[in-house]
Amino acid sequence: MNNINIPPVVKNLLIINGIMLFASWILGDVVTKHLAVFYFDSPFFEVWQPITYMFMHGGIAHLFFNMFGLFMFGGVLEQRWGQKKFINFYLITGLGALALQWGVQAFEVYQITGSVFNDLNVVGANPDLRAIYISPMVGASGAIFGVLTAFAVLYPNVELMLMFIPFPVKAKYFIPIYIVIELFLGVARIPGDSIAHFAHLGGALIGFILVKLWKDKDRFYDYYE
Numbered sequence: 001m002n003n004i005n006i007p008p009v010v011k012n013l014l015i016i017n018g019i020m021l022f023a024s025w026i027l028g029d030v031v032t033k034h035l036a037v038f039y040f041d042s043p044f045f046e047v048w049q050p051i052t053y054m055f056m057h058g059g060i061a062h063l064f065f066n067m068f069g070l071f072m073f074g075g076v077l078e079q080r081w082g083q084k085k086f087i088n089f090y091l092i093t094g095l096g097a098l099a100l101q102w103g104v105q106a107f108e109v110y111q112i113t114g115s116v117f118n119d120l121n122v123v124g125a126n127p128d129l130r131a132i133y134i135s136p137m138v139g140a141s142g143a144i145f146g147v148l149t150a151f152a153v154l155y156p157n158v159e160l161m162l163m164f165i166p167f168p169v170k171a172k173y174f175i176p177i178y179i180v181i182e183l184f185l186g187v188a189r190i191p192g193d194s195i196a197h198f199a200h201l202g203g204a205l206i207g208f209i210l211v212k213l214w215k216d217k218d219r220f221y222d223y224y225e
Helices: 008-027 029-035 049-055 060-081 083-113 127-134 141-154 171-188 197-214
Strands: none
Touching: 008 029, 008 049, 008 060, 008 083, 029 049, 049 083, 060 083, 060 141, 083 127, 083 141, 083 197, 141 171, 141 197, 171 197
């Protein structure tokens, strides 16, 4: 039986994300407090959090689905672009995801207070404002949405077999539909939904822009084209 050949960057990302989830189980909230990312005006915000939040996850299901997407589609992109370009893409889309999420939060804070910067005492006076300031965001979902978007742009006609859909769907149809669903969920604000949908959209948007800038038509050396 042949061994599964996982490119080095994807392999290391899978390992690091797994280790970080294990560390959060062992050490508890102290890991989340320092490595998850908070709103930029929150007293809990630290300068390294925009990077470290990408390696944190809220549970085994959250980790599994993100890493499954990375495993399925990230390796193809790494083989096409090379290690350096792929890790740059991954990190930039993760930062883009956070930028859009922060932008939405800043707009919400401004609507409540008239400013995107506020004293913590003011935060305590409003539950919605307090939730923005004290709620951390974790996960590689923004970067994974960037990966999915890049795959759909570069390999639009690849047929994907998906759970709950008994027939193959081409990437160029599945990914846009998935993004539209995320946009709807982000705007709808369904009660009890704590997922950062706008972060997903941010990752997809930056991923689309980057792949359009980076696409080179002289390096077609895999079977997906």
